[in-house]
Amino acid sequence: MPTGSEGTFAAMDHQAGAKPSPLPGWTESVIGNPAPTAPVRGFAVSDNLLALRTWGGNHAGRAALVLADPPYNARNRKDYLDDVDHRAWLEAIGERIELCVPLLRPDGILAVHIDDSEHAYLQVLLDGILGRERRLNTVVVKMSELAGVKIRYSDRMLPRLKEYVLLYGRGPASRLRPVVRRKDGAALARYLRYYAQVLENPDAPVEEWSVIPLVEAMARRGLPPGRDAQREFRLAHPERLVYRTNNRWFDTLPESDRPSTRFARLRSPWDVEYVWWEGKQMLFLADHLDEPLGDLWTDISTINVQKEGAVPLRSSKKPEALVRRLLELCSQPGDLVVDPWAGSGTTAAVAHKTGRGWLSCERDPTIAARALDRLASVVAGTDPTGETAATGWAGGGGFRVWHPCVHHEETAPREG
Numbered sequence: 001m002p003t004g005s006e007g008t009f010a011a012m013d014h015q016a017g018a019k020p021s022p023l024p025g026w027t028e029s030v031i032g033n034p035a036p037t038a039p040v041r042g043f044a045v046s047d048n049l050l051a052l053r054t055w056g057g058n059h060a061g062r063a064a065l066v067l068a069d070p071p072y073n074a075r076n077r078k079d080y081l082d083d084v085d086h087r088a089w090l091e092a093i094g095e096r097i098e099l100c101v102p103l104l105r106p107d108g109i110l111a112v113h114i115d116d117s118e119h120a121y122l123q124v125l126l127d128g129i130l131g132r133e134r135r136l137n138t139v140v141v142k143m144s145e146l147a148g149v150k151i152r153y154s155d156r157m158l159p160r161l162k163e164y165v166l167l168y169g170r171g172p173a174s175r176l177r178p179v180v181r182r183k184d185g186a187a188l189a190r191y192l193r194y195y196a197q198v199l200e201n202p203d204a205p206v207e208e209w210s211v212i213p214l215v216e217a218m219a220r221r222g223l224p225p226g227r228d229a230q231r232e233f234r235l236a237h238p239e240r241l242v243y244r245t246n247n248r249w250f251d252t253l254p255e256s257d258r259p260s261t262r263f264a265r266l267r268s269p270w271d272v273e274y275v276w277w278e279g280k281q282m283l284f285l286a287d288h289l290d291e292p293l294g295d296l297w298t299d300i301s302t303i304n305v306q307k308e309g310a311v312p313l314r315s316s317k318k319p320e321a322l323v324r325r326l327l328e329l330c331s332q333p334g335d336l337v338v339d340p341w342a343g344s345g346t347t348a349a350v351a352h353k354t355g356r357g358w359l360s361c362e363r364d365p366t367i368a369a370r371a372l373d374r375l376a377s378v379v380a381g382t383d384p385t386g387e388t389a390a391t392g393w394a395g396g397g398g399f400r401v402w403h404p405c406v407h408h409e410e411t412a413p414r415e416g
């Protein structure tokens with residue numbers, strides 16, 4: 001573990017303390033206290049072609065997720081090569097994705113970040129490797145703000161604000177884990193307005209229920225009037241806030257099947273239970289506060305991302321919140337996540353903070369050294385940024401760092 005007195009990875013000759021690794025052809029050093037068994041955590045400083053081939057030998061079929069963030073071939077990055085011949089780019093990515101697939105479990109998921117530059121070509125490539133029927137979703141993520149350099153070209157073209165995450169399953173059992181989240185400001189406010197009646201005695205038998213207006217319910221409790229107080233009350237008691245709406249099935253019920261009481265529970269022929277409220281259906285605010293995650297993500301902030309992990313990476317660094325969402329969508333704590341294009345180490349950092357195993361690879365030694373510093377401070381519990389607070393991360397564990405032995409480095413890797 002590098003400390004202040006030992007210097008940082010960026011400053012030290014990292015291979016100095018490295019020992020031959022149990023992986024033939026690699027040297028190994030250890031940061032913190034990696035678990036002797038699963039979940040495996042390790043960072044290879046090499047071309048990913050080499051690392052993926054090695055991992056294929058000992059981690060085949062183990063990964064729940066390969067989260068790939070390759071260079072986009074967008075010709076506008078500066079920290080690493082991102083301007084290669086289109087066909088060479090496709091070939092290099094294809095070769096590497098072919099090596100990623102066998103690392104996945106039969107129900108594993110491949111997620112690939114990309115922008116407009118090569119999106120369409122990449123999708124055709126991935127369809128060919130995994131099969132069109134394995135395409136789960138194409139997520140659109142807002143990745144820029146309408147400011148600065150983006151609007152400088154707005155007289156010629158629309159500022160580009162979005163990127164994509166292409167999600168593929170390895171097999172027919174591959175599934176995304178449903179994510180629900182609290183409705184955001186405007187959508188929530190719209191919903192709250194409708195719920196203006198309060199169920200006063202929810203524990204009584206339904207036939208004896210009593211519903212009164214929200215204003216009256218608050219007055220009874222000695223609460224102040226006003227919008228803010230009403231909003232607070234609604235959110236504090238969503239299981240009591242109710243709304244009356246139409247129900248087509250109720251409308252078809254013959255008179256003889258209609259309840260004679262004001263309120264009643266009714267079970268439909270398709271086995272759904274409804275609450276009858278004088279001919280209409282009762283809805284509860286508690287059932288409508290959350291919404292499922294869709295495939296358009298505009299809620300993840302990209303401001304201050306460069307400060308996360310104290311490691312800058314111009315233009316392509318991903319927000320920890322975005323990576324966490326992808327990890328939660330595609331894996332569980334204890335699962336293995338593979339990150340073949342590590343950059344500043346965002347995926348490994350978030351996988352570590354959320355209790356997942358991870359295998360990362362970065363070719364550029366300077367970028368890798370910074371990522372290793374970031375990950376060392378995640379392990380040490382000294383990284384207060386990104387998802388640290390949201391995950392309650394306080395440090396712990398460790399990981400291995402692998403460098404290829406010289407004869408491997410001599411085999412010049414292709415761009416990718």
Ligand SMILES: C[S@@+](CC[C@H](N)C(=O)[O-])C[C@H]1O[C@@H](n2cnc3c(N)ncnc32)[C@H](O)[C@@H]1O
Nearest residue numbers: 047048069080316317318341343344346363416
């Ligand atoms: C888009 S960036 C990854 C950014 C990363 N997700 C983050 O949040 O910081 C792509 C990274 O892949 C690295 N890279 C490019 N080709 C590579 C290869 N063949 N093997 C390993 N790393 C490679 C680049 O140096 C760059 O750091």
